[in-house]
Amino acid sequence: MAGPDAKLEVIQTASEAAQRLKAINLAISEACAEAGHPERKVHITAVSKKHSAATIRLSLEAGLRLFGENRVQEAMEKWPALREEFPHTELRLIGPLQSNKAADAVAFFDVIETLDRAKLARVLADEIAAQGRAPRLYIQINTGEEPQKSGIAPGDVDAFTAQCRDEYGLPIAGFMCIPPMGEPPAPHFALLGKLAARNGIPDLSMGMSGDFLIAAQLGATHVRIGSGIFGPRPS
């Protein structure tokens, strides 16, 4: 299965963005059909972190309406004007969330994909109650049990999901994972699917530019694609 084209440049026009999007959607359809799930709908979260508002606007003009950002501050600087210009745009937080940014995140994002500890669950529950605004929440799962990576260990997922639901009254809409670098991702995607099924979780956010087709075949409902759409991130 092909990864991203290493020669991709940063998009310069909306039609370039549309072309890449079309190719990605086609590849996903083919991969799902090959896996025996021709009916499956996989949503593309365009990961726009580090890209300028001008670059992001091209992708909005190409029809993208689902975006992922990994920093609260950066998203709050770039997105308010774009969102006004393109209503019905959904913003997802896909990076770690510090408790002291939880109020901003609840106010700003439509989905928070990185709920990864009990303290954050409590702070989010308090903010949701205070603001009367409830982003959909995903739990991040550290499928590779990597010490430096955020996320709930697979063995703790059932208890943590129950704690979020029962103790904090938080409906959990999805699970998210980032497999370890340099390992085949398939076992991690399969594990995330198994944990989700067992806990009655509908959404699965997994797969990035290099492995989204495998993720789609293993049941991703949302793949997070940055460089495959926008090209390389500015450093």
Ligand SMILES: *Cc1c(COP(=O)(O)O)cnc(C)c1O
């Ligand atoms: C940056 C990022 C992505 C997108 O990575 P690409 O390889 O550019 O597609 C996906 N998920 C998360 C959590 C990220 O931080």
